[in-house]
Amino acid sequence: MEKEISQAVIRRMPRYYRYLGELLDDGVERISSNDLSTRMRVTASQIRQDLNNFGGFGQQGYGYNVKYLYDEIGKIMGMNQQHNIIVVGAGKLGQALANYIKFEKRGFVIIGLFDVNPALKGISVRGIKVRMLDELEDFLKENQVDIATLTLPKEKADEVANMLVDLGINAIWNFAHLDLQLPDHVVVENVHLSDSLMQLSYNIVKTEKSKDKK
Amino acid sequence: MEKEISQAVIRRMPRYYRYLGELLDDGVERISSNDLSTRMRVTASQIRQDLNNFGGFGQQGYGYNVKYLYDEIGKIMGMNQQHNIIVVGAGKLGQALANYIKFEKRGFVIIGLFDVNPALKGISVRGIKVRMLDELEDFLKENQVDIATLTLPKEKADEVANMLVDLGINAIWNFAHLDLQLPDHVVVENVHLSDSLMQLSYNIVKTEKSKDKK
DNA sequence: TAGATTGTTAATCGATTAACAATC
DNA sequence: TAGATTGTTAATCGATTAACAATC
Numbered sequence: 001m002e003k004e005i006s007q008a009v010i011r012r013m014p015r016y017y018r019y020l021g022e023l024l025d026d027g028v029e030r031i032s033s034n035d036l037s038t039r040m041r042v043t044a045s046q047i048r049q050d051l052n053n054f055g056g057f058g059q060q061g062y063g064y065n066v067k068y069l070y071d072e073i074g075k076i077m078g079m080n081q082q083h084n085i086i087v088v089g090a091g092k093l094g095q096a097l098a099n100y101i102k103f104e105k106r107g108f109v110i111i112g113l114f115d116v117n118p119a120l121k122g123i124s125v126r127g128i129k130v131r132m133l134d135e136l137e138d139f140l141k142e143n144q145v146d147i148a149t150l151t152l153p154k155e156k157a158d159e160v161a162n163m164l165v166d167l168g169i170n171a172i173w174n175f176a177h178l179d180l181q182l183p184d185h186v187v188v189e190n191v192h193l194s195d196s197l198m199q200l201s202y203n204i205v206k207t208e209k210s211k212d213k214k
Numbered sequence: 215m216e217k218e219i220s221q222a223v224i225r226r227m228p229r230y231y232r233y234l235g236e237l238l239d240d241g242v243e244r245i246s247s248n249d250l251s252t253r254m255r256v257t258a259s260q261i262r263q264d265l266n267n268f269g270g271f272g273q274q275g276y277g278y279n280v281k282y283l284y285d286e287i288g289k290i291m292g293m294n295q296q297h298n299i300i301v302v303g304a305g306k307l308g309q310a311l312a313n314y315i316k317f318e319k320r321g322f323v324i325i326g327l328f329d330v331n332p333a334l335k336g337i338s339v340r341g342i343k344v345r346m347l348d349e350l351e352d353f354l355k356e357n358q359v360d361i362a363t364l365t366l367p368k369e370k371a372d373e374v375a376n377m378l379v380d381l382g383i384n385a386i387w388n389f390a391h392l393d394l395q396l397p398d399h400v401v402v403e404n405v406h407l408s409d410s411l412m413q414l415s416y417n418i419v420k421t422e423k424s425k426d427k428k
Numbered sequence: 429t430a431g432a433t434t435g436t437t438a439a440t441c442g443a444t445t446a447a448c449a450a451t452c
Numbered sequence: 453t454a455g456a457t458t459g460t461t462a463a464t465c466g467a468t469t470a471a472c473a474a475t476c
Contacts, residue, residue, distance in 0.1 A: 008467070010416055014409035018391070032433060044433095045469050052435060060434040061476045078415035092310035099306045100407075102391075108411055147414065171418045173411065177232070177316075187421055189414035191407065193314075195228035197322055197387065200361065200403035201292035202224055204385045207401055222443070246457060258457095259445050266459060274458040275452040431476105438471075445464070452457085 005053050012050055013077055015040070020070040032063035079106055084144055085173075086112035088160055089151035090120050090130045093175060097149060098125040108147075112139055116156070133160070140167050147171045154178040219267050226264055227291055229254070234284040246277035296321045298358055299387075302374055303365035304329035304337075304344045307389060311363060312339040322361075326353055330370070347374070354381050363387040364394075 019040055023031060037044035051057055051069075054076050058064045074080055085103075087094045090113045097103075098110050113130045120130045131139065139145075148169045150157050157176030164172065171187045174180055177194055233254055237245060251258035265271055265283075268290050272278040288294055299317075301308045304327045311317075312324050327344045334344045345353065353359075362383045364371055371390030378386065385401045388394055391408055 006467075010413055011409075013416070014406070014412040015393075017412070018409075034433080043469060045471095046467095048433095048435065049468075056435060058434050059476060060474070061432045063433065076416070077412045078419040079412070081419075083415060083418075092306070092313045096306035096310040097407075103408065103411065106408065106411070108415075146418065170421070171414060173414055179229075185421070187414065187417045189410055189417070191405070191410055192228070193311075193405065194317065194320065195225075195232075196403055196405055197317065197320070198228040198231070198291045198293070199224055200385060200387055200401065201297060201322075202227070202290070203401045203403070204297070204360065205292040205295075207384070207399065220443075248457080257445060259447095260443095262457095262459065263444075270459060272458050273452060274450070275456045277457065433474105433476085435474080436472090438469105440469070441467085443464105443466080445462105447462080448460090450457105450459080452455105 003053075009050050009053055012042075012046075013073060016047070016050070017070065017073045017077065017079075020066055020073065023066045024070055028066050030063045030065050033058070035063075082107045082109060083146045085110045085147045085149055086114060086136075086139075086145050087149040087151060088114045088133070088136075088164065089149075089156075089175075090115035090117075090123075090125075091151060094149070094151035095125050097151065098128055101126070111143060111145070114139075136163075137167055140169075145169065147173055149173040149175070150180075151175045217267075223264050223267055226256075226260075227287060230261070230264070231284065231287045231291065231293075234280055234287065237280045238284055242280050244277050244279050247272070249277075293320055296323060297360040299324045299361045299363055300326035300328060300350075300353075300359050301363040301365060302328045302347070302350075302378070303363075303367075303370075303389075304331075304334050304339075305365060308363070308365035309339050311365065312342055315340070325357060325359070328353075350377075351381055354383075359383065361385045361387055363389065365389045368392040 019036065033044040033047045037047055054072070057069050057072055085108055087098050087110060094113065094115075098113050103110070110128060113125060113128050114133050114136055115130055116133050118132065121132060123130055148164045148171070150161060150172055152160055154176045157174070157178060158180060161172060161174070161180045161182060165182055165186055170185060172180065172182070172189070174188055174190045175193070177192060180188055182188060233250065247258040247261045251261055268286070271283050271286055299322055301312050301324060308327065312327050317324070324342060327339060327342050328347050328350055329344055330347050332346065335346060337344055362378045362385070364375060364386055366374055368390045371388070371392060372394060375386060375388070375394045375396060379396055379400055384399060386394065386396070386403070388402055388404045389407070391406060394402055396402060
């Protein structure tokens, strides 16, 4: 039986991937866990432990080959396959995501934009026209869709999420400010911007308080 | 000396705040840690431990008064004060954030939009006109700005972040896909959308693998 | 070979959960 | 008062760090 890898580790992998990508761009061929730890401001121990969850990618006395490690982490994270995405909710945020070309470099391709608001029907973003939600069922029959992005007000989000799941969607990137109640087989990744702002606010207030004390 | 509260706890506070807000809207007057734990799918123990980091907000035999606890968490997180925000980078994402009216309900008010691209100079979002970055210094003299949002390509982000800090900004909400290297007194909250997508991708791949095995 | 650095085990630290006395 | 539920201490669990033998 395979051991489950903790989400704490998974959360750090994109960061390793990013640093390795930069090293690669800079033409760096190899790197030791120690050098990487200095750059990333984490312990070398943690880097080695994290990586060894997935296998031994290094070599004693040498370190890690940057290109090889970059590719291996890419494979682990699914960067070697294309993920087709639809965006449900074609408001400003939905449009911003649809417009963000860099996702495509990582294999995340936005192939559809949906909304309920007929006023949006005419427009298109990067050549992707906004469709009405009642066209979704047919669209899903004709296209492989791996991820549905939810950029809707929370009042609509739960209902639409359930509809998506009924139509066969198994992964949701949720920007709506609520916890979706969905079957266990559905993978949900939340981006709660308000929560993020609140955390920032707390840390600002905390910092101000500690200054007052001095 | 006050004990530092761990970021693990801080990360959970906005979620408590959200659930309590919903209970409040539903007219619920009081709630026990046990009932809340069932709704939120966390342990009652964790709820009580988390809250008691900040003080005893409940009453034995009664539970927690929803309105009171909501307000107290609000104060802890700084929701009782206004935070003036500028958005630096007036592309689609910056515009989407500037347009998001719900932030204002929590006291986060966007008062300025900046960019380097002269092509954006004419436009305005929700009555906020896009200014050029060279107007920033004067703007900061005339307005209290608590948070700067960075929605720029990573090539520009580091330079602009340092400029902001030099001009007196102490808190940054960073959407650029890099780690900012800034002085210790600056509070940074990162929203790395690509990292979030990668995590989702990993969990999709993992789920598919475990299905194959059955 | 000698030096460097990994992979991995062991030790420590911190976070979560359980238990229960205090008390409303 | 009896019942309910908190606040808090103690026990457990998991994650991080340290240490070092293995090995390139």
